[in-house]
Amino acid sequence: MPRLKMPQAHELTPQQAEVVAEVVSGKRGRVPGPMIGWLHNPEMARRAQRLGELLRYDTSLEPVLSELAILICGRHWTSHYEWSAHKRIALEVGIDPTTIADIAARRSEPYLRNAREHVVFRVSSTLLAQSKLDNELYAEGVGILGERGMVELVAILGYYSLVALTLNAFELGLPEAHAAELCADDS
Numbered sequence: 001m002p003r004l005k006m007p008q009a010h011e012l013t014p015q016q017a018e019v020v021a022e023v024v025s026g027k028r029g030r031v032p033g034p035m036i037g038w039l040h041n042p043e044m045a046r047r048a049q050r051l052g053e054l055l056r057y058d059t060s061l062e063p064v065l066s067e068l069a070i071l072i073c074g075r076h077w078t079s080h081y082e083w084s085a086h087k088r089i090a091l092e093v094g095i096d097p098t099t100i101a102d103i104a105a106r107r108s109e110p111y112l113r114n115a116r117e118h119v120v121f122r123v124s125s126t127l128l129a130q131s132k133l134d135n136e137l138y139a140e141g142v143g144i145l146g147e148r149g150m151v152e153l154v155a156i157l158g159y160y161s162l163v164a165l166t167l168n169a170f171e172l173g174l175p176e177a178h179a180a181e182l183c184a185d186d187s
Contacts, residue, residue: 003170006036015042023049027057033081033173034166048162055159059152061145063093065120069156071095072124075103078182079164081173104181119144124157 012020019042023031032052038045059066067090074082087100099117102110112118123141126133133141141150167173 002172004036006031019046022046027053034163036172037166037170052159055156060148061152064095065116066156067093067095068117068120069124069153070160071100071103072121073128073157073160074164075182076128077161077164077168079167080179080182081167081177082160082164083179083182084177115144120153123153127157
């Protein structure tokens with residue numbers, strides 16, 4: 001059961017209503033789950049959703065790579081709502097279902113189709129697990145994604161960690177978005 005609920009329209013403060021209107025009229029077209037928590041600080045909600053919109057829709061990384069990173073992040077944090085939402089999007093943008101299943105199962109060598117997917121997986125998994133990258137992996141990432149791509153990948157991981165932690169702490173999107181495939185190895 002969610003610990004926080006989306007306020008009804010008549011319950012929103014003027015600042016909250018302004019942020020909600022801004023989000024609904026933007027690329028998302030709706031209020032994303034973590035904003036339910038962020039709305040308790042309307043300016044934080046505004047800034048976080050703008051960053052999320054940029055990272056989701058306007059990076060140099062193709063959608064397959066962005067969604068791959070988001071799935072890796074959602075799996076790392078076992079964020080059921082994030083996983084459920086982005087698994088659907090990942091399938092729509094063409095991520096192989098085997099890749100998705102492998103990430104859900106925490107396979108260390110998932111099915112990946114090319115060098116770009118491989119480096120996104122390795123950089124994302126390593127950075128989330130160890131909070132740093134060695135020189136060799138960093139150089140490989142820059143060599144394949146470019147400096148801008150690496151900066152954007154790290155930003156996606158940071159932003160979607162914020163999303164996952166918000167969703168998990170406030171149990172947003174549960175139980176309807178409970179992803180059973182994420183529970184296989186969790187106690």
